[in-house]
């Protein structure tokens with residue numbers, strides 16, 4: 001069941017631990033995205049969700065008086081979470097945001113300009129580690145997509161972070177998004193989940209996010225030393241990190257998809 005984050009503050013602490021594990025530390029250091037984060041939280045709090053399983057029905061303990069033995073009310077179990085933003089998009093490839101950061105910026109500035117949104121952008125989704133691979137993401141995406149449409153956001157798009165791309169950091173994203181398995185479905189598992197739900201691949205987003213930091217920053221974020229300038233593959237990187245004159249720059253490629 002999808003519930004707005006604002007309705008379940010008791011799950012916040014657990015969520016911050018459980019979901020942070022799904023992403024590499026460097027992804028949280030996109031300086032441009034940070035400029036919009038606080039306003040995004042304020043303007044679009046309704047588009048921030050937890051996905052929970054209903055608690056099991058409590059059964060009375062045998063032999064004990066019903067009321068005295070009643071167990072404390074069980075909390076719903078946190079399974080997954082996702083968030084997104086509304087914006088105006090004309091449905092064409094040229095009008096797509098450049099990627100994650102640009103979608104965030106456009107949603108905030110459009111809101112401030114009073115532009116009516118018609119599109120929901122699913123920005124991120126995470127399933128707790130012990131629940132992955134069981135189809136939870138499909139249920140989550142379906143629920144949020146239906147909610148967007150019910151609120152008049154009739155187009156649903158997402159700049160996907162393709163999970164298997166970490167194994168192919170040297171491959172161009174435009175090439176990667178064309179790779180399929182023998183059954184015709186995308187090679188990438190996360191892309192596959194969306195395509196199975198009826199999504200179409202729109203376009204690569206080669207510069208979805210840009211993350212810049214000093215060598216010391218990158219050493220902290222990745223746990224790797226970078227003894228000299230150069231180009232490096234990094235843990236959980238979808239592309240490479242380039243260090244020039246002691247400054248490291250990583251550009252995150254994503255893939256735009258559109259849900260039916």
Ligand SMILES: CC(C)(COP(=O)(O)OP(=O)(O)OC[C@H]1O[C@@H](n2cnc3c(N)ncnc32)[C@H](O)[C@@H]1OP(=O)(O)O)[C@@H](O)C(=O)NCCC(=O)NCCS
Nearest residue numbers: 022124125126127132133134135136137161189190192193
């Ligand atoms: C990506 C993510 C949301 C998918 O959620 P999920 O509920 O596991 O998705 P599904 O059960 O539909 O699995 C999708 C595919 O990935 C595979 N998969 C999922 N978790 C896996 C794991 N831990 N190891 C190997 N494969 C896995 C599934 O087998 C499935 O492949 P299939 O098409 O062959 O069946 C989840 O793995 C996650 O939270 N990852 C960390 C955060 C992240 O990367 N989010 C996406 C970017 S926003």
